[in-house]
Amino acid sequence: MxxxxxxxxxxxxxxxxxxxxxxxxxxxxxxxxxxxxxxxxxxxxxxxxxxxxxxxxxxxxxxxxxxxxxxxxxxxxxxxxxxxxxxxxxxxxxxxxxxxxxxxxxxxxxxxxxxxxxxxGFQGVVKRHNFAGVGGQTHGQHNRLRAPGSMGNASFASRVPKGKRLGGRMGTDRVxxxxxxxxxxxxxxxxxxxxxxxxxxxxxxxxxxx
Incomplete structure (x- = not known):
């Protein structure tokens, strides 16, 4: 068997x-x-x-x-x-x-x-994708320790590219x-x-x- x-x-x-x-x-x-x-x-x-x-x-x-x-x-x-x-x-x-x-x-x-x-449930990028967060609090950073960071270019494309690792539903997957x-x-x-x-x-x- x-x-x-x-x-x-x-x-x-x-x-x-x-x-x-x-x-x-x-x-x-x-x-x-x-x-x-x-x-x-x-x-x-x-x-x-x-x-x-x-x-x-x-x-x-x-x-x-x-x-x-x-x-x-x-x-x-x-x-x-x-x-x-x-x-x-x-x-x-x-x-x-x-x-x-x-x-x-x-x-x-x-x-x-x-x-x-x-x-x-819905989880952020730190738990879902092991991101490190934006980092220290210099240069105007505030409450950004668990943020995803840059989303992509602004002028060209002007959109979030497909496949970008962001927050979302986590778990209930076949493993x-x-x-x-x-x-x-x-x-x-x-x-x-x-x-x-x-x-x-x-x-x-x-x-x-x-």
Whole structure:
């Protein structure tokens, strides 16, 4: 399997054999259900669709209910498609089969985590783009420490150029962090612990993939 869907629980620290404290993220990964298998003959590419998290049937569309019934499972909250999985997983991706975290990863693997970053609302250029501000208060500067500075030329163009880094909405972006090490797997709790931080708030959906 190329990946699994999970939910971010929070952060903790784990001690390495050398006594070093490693900041880690705890993720409840799976169990996921295979709700669709695509192949090159019918769909033009190889992919497997996984579903994770329970959802009330009254809040699910009739089309989605029928889709999940084909896999003989209850409605799920999160669905993700993993493309181009390796051929050795052909027997594992049968429709309706349950996928657990130990079926996908082992301790020591390096994986990628995809999530939605926390929303921070409207922010200025210092926080959003790491600007330093205009600087000191000489030459008539006043209350300009966090200002964006010059916007561009005045006479020619007479407008703010496209792509100018200014204040604006920050966060709620799809973020992918690569090469996070799997520190520990707890199969009984469906938990995986990875080194470093993972984008998103607590209880946010996270996609883990190789």
């Amino acid at each position: 190329p990946g699994i869907i999970g939910k971010k629980i929070g952060m903790t620290s784990v001690f390495s054999p050398d006594g070093e404290s490693i900041a880690c993220t705890v993720i409840e990964a799976g169990p996921c259900v295979v709700t669709q298998v695509k192949n090159e003959e019918t769909d033009g590419y190889r992919a497997v669709q996984l579903a994770f998290g329970e959802k009330k049937e009254k809040n699910t569309s009739k089309a989605a209910i029928g889709h999940f019934k084909k896999a003989n499972t209850t409605p799920k909250r999160n669905v993700a498609e993993f493309r181009d999985f390796r051929k050795e997983f052909d027997g594992l991706v049968e429709l309706g089969k349950e996928i657990r975290v130990q079926d996908v990863f082992v301790e020591g693997d390096f994986i990628d985590a995809i999530g939605t970053s926390k929303g921070k 992918k962090l690569a090469n996070l090490k799997v520190v520990k797997i707890l199969p009984e709790q469906n938990v995986i612990i990875v080194s470093g931080s993972v984008p998103g708030a607590k209880n946010a959906t996270v996609i883990l993939q190789k």
